[in-house]
Amino acid sequence: MKRFLPVACLCALALPALAADIRSDRIAESVKTMTSDFFEGRAPGTVGEERTVGYLIGQFQALGLEPGGREGSWVQPVQLLHTRLGEPTRLGLEVDGRLQPWRRGEEVYVSTVRGDDRVVIDRAPLVWVGYGVHAPERGWDDYKGVDLAGKVAVFLVNDPDFEATADEPAAGRFGGKAMTYYGRWTYKFEEASRRGAIGALIVHDAPGAGYGWNVVTSPQGENYDIVRAPGKGSTLALQGWISGGTAKALFEAADLDLAAQRRAARRDDFRPVELEKLRFVAEVPVEHRVVLSHNVLAKIPGSRHPQETVFYGAHWDAYGSGPADAQSRTLRAGANDDALGVAGLFEIARAFKAGTPPERSVVFGVWTAEERGLLGSEAYALDPVYPMETTVANLTVDVLQTRGKARDVILVGVGQSGLEDDLARFARAQGRTVTPESLPERGLFFRADHFSFAKRGVPVLLMMGLAGASDLVEGGREAGQAWVDDYTGRCYHQPCDAWGPDWNLQGAVDDIALLHAIGDELARSRRWPALREGSEFRPLREASAAQRR
Numbered sequence: 117m118k119r120f121l122p123v124a125c126l127c128a129l130a131l132p133a134l135a136a137d138i139r140s141d142r143i144a145e146s147v148k149t150m151t152s153d154f155f156e157g158r159a160p161g162t163v164g165e166e167r168t169v170g171y172l173i174g175q176f177q178a179l180g181l182e183p184g185g186r187e188g189s190w191v192q193p194v195q196l197l198h199t200r201l202g203e204p205t206r207l208g209l210e211v212d213g214r215l216q217p218w219r220r221g222e223e224v225y226v227s228t229v230r231g232d233d234r235v236v237i238d239r240a241p242l243v244w245v246g247y248g249v250h251a252p253e254r255g256w257d258d259y260k261g262v263d264l265a266g267k268v269a270v271f272l273v274n275d276p277d278f279e280a281t282a283d284e285p286a287a288g289r290f291g292g293k294a295m296t297y298y299g300r301w302t303y304k305f306e307e308a309s310r311r312g313a314i315g316a317l318i319v320h321d322a323p324g325a326g327y328g329w330n331v332v333t334s335p336q337g338e339n340y341d342i343v344r345a346p347g348k349g350s351t352l353a354l355q356g357w358i359s360g361g362t363a364k365a366l367f368e369a370a371d372l373d374l375a376a377q378r379r380a381a382r383r384d385d386f387r388p389v390e391l392e393k394l395r396f397v398a399e400v401p402v403e404h405r406v407v408l409s410h411n412v413l414a415k416i417p418g419s420r421h422p423q424e425t426v427f428y429g430a431h432w433d434a435y436g437s438g439p440a441d442a443q444s445r446t447l448r449a450g451a452n453d454d455a456l457g458v459a460g461l462f463e464i465a466r467a468f469k470a471g472t473p474p475e476r477s478v479v480f481g482v483w484t485a486e487e488r489g490l491l492g493s494e495a496y497a498l499d500p501v502y503p504m505e506t507t508v509a510n511l512t513v514d515v516l517q518t519r520g521k522a523r524d525v526i527l528v529g530v531g532q533s534g535l536e537d538d539l540a541r542f543a544r545a546q547g548r549t550v551t552p553e554s555l556p557e558r559g560l561f562f563r564a565d566h567f568s569f570a571k572r573g574v575p576v577l578l579m580m581g582l583a584g585a586s587d588l589v590e591g592g593r594e595a596g597q598a599w600v601d602d603y604t605g606r607c608y609h610q611p612c613d614a615w616g617p618d619w620n621l622q623g624a625v626d627d628i629a630l631l632h633a634i635g636d637e638l639a640r641s642r643r644w645p646a647l648r649e650g651s652e653f654r655p656l657r658e659a660s661a662a663q664r665r
């Protein structure tokens with residue numbers, strides 16, 4: 117039987133109010149400003165950066181926020197290392213004493229994050245380590261104590277259960293099709309470096325990586341990292357990918373069958389194999405320089421618990437300029453990615469200032485060098501102004517759909533934290549539902565700045581419109597998918613990611629309002645959202661529980 121509730125009761129059902137005045141005209145204005153010629157496409161270390169940082173500070177100041185950096189500063193300096201490989205004198209595989217050169221771009225793609233003048237790897241042994249996963253909490257260790265010091269690790273992309281059938285030991289141990297952090301190439305390079313390897317090569321396959329070889333090889337031989345403290349940098353002189361064809365030949369030269377080895381790697385009794393007949397050889401000049409860049413930090417101090425922080429983030433950087441597109445546009449100014457997110461933060465800051473002061477501090481981090489590998493947020497996380505242990509949550513905006521109102525909001529990283537319940541509750545108050553991201557195997561959860569916090573055990577939420585097809589009020593999910601396909605296929609990281617008169621920001625306004633409401637409630641409560649049982653970062657958060665009492 118249908119039950120009717122008197123309308124007056126709805127508020128008593130604890131459906132929270134989303135009263136914040138988030139306005140699309142102001143958002144559009146900020147996006148248009150940040151993507152104008154004056155900002156030159158907002159590349160780190162350029163005049164464009166200087167102007168962008170000045171603009172961001174001006175906006176936060178005008179909104180009545182305080183500097184959020186150390187010693188009353190609006191910025192946190194970030195030193196970036198930029199490297200570019202020159203033409204190798206030698207690069208390839210030595211089989212039985214004979215060098216088989218590898219063609220860069222076709223057979224191998226390598227780069228370095230070390231600031232040395234020259235990469236020299238002289239006949240280093242290679243070790244096949246399967247998926248290269250060390251996950252004690254899942255009872256999985258591909259290394260079995262093998263010594264990688266001074267050697268080159270060869271591994272598969274994604275995690276051991278990505279291709280596993282139900283009867284194989286790996287099945288379901290790593291979230292099924294969804295990618296865990298163990299599946300990301302970043303994790304594999306980090307793990308190889310922890311074990312002292314001198315090189316790391318991932319076998320490319322398009323389904324496992326989530327993208328084709330063309331994405332791996334662009335741009336040629338360039339890389340960025342943070343300038344690390346002495347002894348804290350990567351041990352890897354070269355890191356990169358080999359194509360599926362190269363891998364097949366490499367395994368054949370070692371008298372192994374790649375297909376059989378892939379199957380073996382899906383077993384927890386997999387053991388690494390030293391590829392005894394093979395040696396890796398590389399001699400490559402490196403151009404390197406240090407680029408000084410900046411994160412911008414602004415805060416609203418908490419009135420009662422200022423040492424507890426609700427953190428909002430977006431990134432200011434984009435790609436500067438490049439070759440002209442068909443419409444002669446040269447700036448790759450990231451209108452959606454992520455000027456729109458930054459504009460959203462201004463609206464959230466404004467909404468906080470319009471209400472009574474929050475009890476916990478609310479901090480806004482506008483990051484540099486997200487497009488170079490989440491480096492600004494990573495630099496912050498390595499040297500946090502506000503301790504990670506008492507950061508209540510990180511709420512990040514990076515790309516929102518621009519096709520108007522949606523009946524749902526996309527959740528990236530299902531099963532990570534209790535913030536999912538907050539998202540569902542506040543979405544319901546907007547008359548919306550939550551839709552899980554459509555391709556969790558792509559690992560989008562690990563590919564935006566919130567992840568620098570997630571890695572340190574902070575509960576996070578990411579608003580990312582390209583993570584799935586929104587159910588648009590006009591045109592439904594089909595129209596939502598068409599937007600995702602068009603944006604990712606045509607505009608993502610290209611001059612085409614520009615503000616257009618066809619933008620309809622009503623859906624983005626809802627997403628921003630949602631993120632404001634979630635943070636606003638947290639900033640006025642004593643609640644600490646928890647990480648879920650299945651989260652690979654839960655043990656870390658639990659270890660610091662005492663600091664949140």
Ligand SMILES: [Zn+2]
Pocket residue numbers: 431453454486514515
């Ligand atoms: Zn982005």
